[in-house]
Amino acid sequence: MSQPRTPRIRQLEALMAVIRNGSVTAAAADLGISQPATSRLLADLGKDFDFQLFDKRDNRLVPSQEVRMLEPDIRRVLELMRHISDSSANITKRKxxxxxxxxxxxxxxxxxxxxxxxxxxxxxxxxxxxxxxxxxxxxxxxxxxxxxxxxxxxxxxxxxxxxxxIKVRTVCVFPAGHDLGRLEKIRPRDLAQERIIHPRKDSTFFQQLDRRFQNDKVELHSLIEVRQFTAACELICKGIGVSIVSELDAVKYADQGLEYRPFHPPMPHxxxxxxxxxxxxxxxxxxxxxxxxxxxxxxxxxx
Amino acid sequence: MSQPRTPRIRQLEALMAVIRNGSVTAAAADLGISQPATSRLLADLGKDFDFQLFDKRDNRLVPSQEVRMLEPDIRRVLELMRHISDSSANITKRKxxxxxxxxxxxxxxxxxxxxxxxxxxxxxxxxxxxxxxxxxxxxxxxxxxxxxxxxxxxxxxxxxxxxxxIKVRTVCVFPAGHDLGRLEKIRPRDLAQERIIHPRKDSTFFQQLDRRFQNDKVELHSLIEVRQFTAACELICKGIGVSIVSELDAVKYADQGLEYRPFHPPMPHxxxxxxxxxxxxxxxxxxxxxxxxxxxxxxxxxx
DNA sequence: AATTCGCATAACATCATGTTATAAGGCCCA
DNA sequence: TGGGCCTTATAACATGATGTTATGCGAATT
Missing domain, CATH: 3.40.190.10 (Periplasmic binding protein-like II)
Structure with missing residues (x-):
């Protein structure tokens, strides 16, 4: 007796096709291959599994009880293979x-x-x-x-x-209707009288900002120290202070009670x-x- | 771009072996095949899946993120294949x-x-x-x-x-200690004075039995009509009546308060x-x- | 620079899986 | 009973998948 070899996927596909179609000829058509090819796949599988695969009844091939025992597992294997193949295709298509x-x-x-x-x-x-x-x-x-x-x-x-x-543009934001809205762009000296909402003083961004003010010989009047540009924007929408923030954040609040103008000299976030x-x-x-x-x-x- | 073909089991086995072993060479040893064979299985699989299978880290091959996505399915497929193969072997061995x-x-x-x-x-x-x-x-x-x-x-x-x-011998059963125990075998005429426990009167078995009694010119005195020989045996163990039952049932009750002797002429169940x-x-x-x-x-x- | 190690490639053998052609067996119908 | 017809099995062969050994290449180690 030959030691049982593990069946091959193709053989299992043929087996299931015959179960679905009730005849080898129909199964072959279903699989899109010739009848003899299917016939031999089954013969080989029958040699591996050492038992009868089908019984003939009413001119149809119906799976033997042994095959019916294996059928659920076989279905799952084929389904999983299809899934693996689909997933890999999706991965390939970056989907x-x-x-x-x-x-x-x-x-x-x-x-x-x-x-x-x-x-x-x-x-x-x-x-x-x-x-x-x-x-x-x-x-x-x-x-x-x-x-x-x-x-x-x-x-x-x-x-x-x-x-x-990535250097993102920063803009000066202020409550809608503020006098600053009359300027094309806003420089530190324009903000000499304003109370500024800004990031933490130990942040790179604040230090850059502070240097801009120093260069313009203007003192930066701190009002509120925040962690996030969005927090600053929220405050300004409520009519409090002005700030210099990433334009990314400013645009989100543009129609929520806040205006902005380019900050000059250009300063990146x-x-x-x-x-x-x-x-x-x-x-x-x-x-x-x-x-x-x-x-x-x-x-x-x-x- | 080639249309994605469904991977083959062998390729998936090679893939998992490399994941387990961290190198192609070790995987080859694990699989019991040569290193180049393994190498090409992976290369082919890599062509089917159109992405990198492994990254090299610390001199080990670790599965790429894409492969990790597929890994659970692959494991299950291989496990199921093993299971199918095991089951079929068991079926072959009638186990x-x-x-x-x-x-x-x-x-x-x-x-x-x-x-x-x-x-x-x-x-x-x-x-x-x-x-x-x-x-x-x-x-x-x-x-x-x-x-x-x-x-x-x-x-x-x-x-x-x-x-x-299949013709099973029948025996006459009676309570332990009953006078019938002195006989070697028991004929209908020996039961002339006994009350008989027997199957339903419309059963084949009863009709055969009745004929035996008629042949012996003895009347069959019915005591209880049962459906099962075991029911008759249970009753007799309690000391009630006698019966003719399959020897199969009689042996089970042999040490539970019941004795039996061959019935003659031999009558099959x-x-x-x-x-x-x-x-x-x-x-x-x-x-x-x-x-x-x-x-x-x-x-x-x-x- | 030389060695070693791990992997990839080349050339080839064998098995798996497809093809077409054809035979064998069961079923239906005269 | 014998002839079509359908289904399946077998034969002979092509090609692909999967194994082998021999060998080359590059990175890590010495």
């Missing part, structure tokens, strides 16, 4: 996969959702994790490779992290798109990063 | 399968359990359904092919049912082992029928 994104809290609520929605529109199999947190944590996640892609700012670099820096350098990114991740970067194009500070 | 048995109620409790227990001892994968019912119902189940094997009696035959008739004639029996079923039949050998009425 399936999972992307883990760590970002600044502002992006989680503000710009990112629109990009994600657009990205998912024709990629039904893709899933995402979006984790908002502080820059230090984002950096840590990149280093430990727990996330595929990070959006952060004030990034100093790290050998395990691949960075793409320096975003960094980061990812683990040692971990090969999946293609779908690269594609997302690309789409995300290009979504920022309208807001880039040229030069 | 798995399901047998549906319909039998007289007496057999369900009396002789059959021992045979089943013995049969299952070295066939761990086999499962059974045992359904006790009246002969008419058993016949119906055979005709409708709802059961694989039936044990019945008083069977007149049916074109859709394959029968094997005509059992029929039946199965659906149009339905090809599974090998395991045939094997069981054979084992069951031979378990009856010690009780056969020769001639």
């Amino acid at each position: 399936a996969g999972h992307i883990r994104i760590a970002c600044l809290p502002g992006f989680a609520t503000n710009h990112l959702p629109a990009v994600v929605a657009d990205f998912l529109k024709d990629r039904p199999g893709v899933t995402l994790t979006i984790e908002p947190d502080r820059p230090e944590r984002i950096l840590e996640w990149m280093i430990t490779e727990q996330y595929d892609f990070g959006i952060t700012d004030g990034f100093f670099g790290h050998p395990a992290v691949d960075r793409t820096d 320096e975003l960094s798109l980061v990812r683990p350098i040692h971990k090969a990114p999946s293609l779908i991740t690269l594609e997302f990063i690309e789409e995300f970067a290009s979504s920022l194009a309208p807001f880039l500070l040229r030069g | 798995a399968g399901h047998i549906r048995i319909a039998c007289l109620p007496g057999f369900a409790t009396n002789h059959l359990p021992a045979v089943v227990a013995d049969f299952l001892k070295d066939r761990p994968g086999v499962t059974l359904t045992i359904e006790p019912d009246r002969p008419e119902r058993i016949l119906e189940w055979m005709i409708t092919e709802q059961y694989d094997f039936g044990i019945t009696d008083g069977f007149f035959g049916h074109p859709a049912v394959d029968r094997t008739d 005509e059992l029929s082992l039946v199965r659906p004639i149009h339905k090809a029996p599974s090998l395991i079923t045939l094997e069981f029928i054979e084992e069951f039949a031979s378990s009856l050998a010690p009780f056969l009425l020769r001639g």
Whole structure:
């Protein structure tokens, strides 16, 4: 007696085709191959399985009891194979996969959702994790490779992290109807009498901003220290103070009780798109990063 | 771009082997094939799946994110294939399968359990359904092919049912200590003064018995009409009446307050082992029928 | 620079799986 | 009974899948 070899997928397909169609000839047509090919697939399978595959009844082939015992498993195998093949096709077409994104809290609520929605529109199999947190944590996640892609700012670099820096335009925002609305662009000296809402004083962004004011020989009157540009915008919509924020955030509030004008001299908000350098990114991740970067194009500070 | 072909089992095995072992060389050893063979299996799979399968890290190959997405499905497929192959081997060795048995109620409790227990001892994968019912119902189940094997009696035959008739010896049973114990064998005339417990009067068995009494010019004094030999035995164990029953049943009660002697002239209890004639029996079923039949050998009425 | 290790490629053998041609067996109908 | 007809099995062969050994290439180690 030959030791039983594990059956081949093709044989199982033939078996199921015969069960469905009730005859070898019909099964062959169903499979799109010749009748003798099907016949031999079954003969070979019958040699592997050492029992009768079919009984002849009313001129139809009906599966033997042994085959009926195996049938559920066989169905599942074939279904899974089809699923694997489908998934791989979707992955190839960048329509399936999972992307883990760590970002600044502002992006989680503000710009990112629109990009994600657009990205998912024709990629039904893709899933995402979006984790908002502080820059230090984002950096840590990149280093430990727990996330595929990070959006952060004030990034100093790290050998395990691949960075793409993006300079986003910043604008001066103020409550709608404020006198500043009469200016084309706003310089530090225009803000000499204003109380400023700004990020934490130990942030890179604040230090840049403060230097601009110093260059203009104007004192920066601090009103509120916030962590997020969106928080500043919310406050200004309520009629409190003025701020210099990323244009990304400003546009979102443009019709919610806030106006903005270019800030001069041009000052960037320096975003960094980061990812683990040692971990090969999946293609779908690269594609997302690309789409995300290009979504920022309208807001880039040229030069 | 080539249309994606469905991957082959062998390729998936190679993929999992590399994931397990972290290198192609080790995977090849694991699979028991040469390194180049493994290498090409992966290369081919990589062509089918149009993405990177592995990243090199710390001198190990770790699966790419895309592969990790597919990994659970792949595992399940391979596991199922193994299961199919195992089951088929068990079936081949007649160690798995399901047998549906319909039998007289007496057999369900009396002789059959021992045979089943013995049969299952070295066939761990086999499962059974045992359904006790009246002969008419058993016949119906055979005709409708709802059961694989039936044990019945008083069977007149049916074109859709394959029968094997078995004549089991009958014995006269009586309470332990009864005067009849002094006889070697018991004839109807020995029972002239006894009250008989017997099957229903419309049964074949009763009619045979009655004829024996008539031949001996003895009247059969009916005491209780039962459906089952075991019921008769139970009553006799309580000291009531005498009966003529299958020796199969008598032996079970031999040490429970009952004695028995051969009945003369020899009278068979005509059992029929039946199965659906149009339905090809599974090998395991045939094997069981054979084992069951031979378990009856010690009780056969020769001639 | 030389060695070693791991992987990929080449050339080839064998098995798997398809083809077409044809024979064998069961069923229906005169 | 014998002739068509349908279904399945077998034969002979082409091609693809999967194994072999021999060998080359590049990165890590010495």
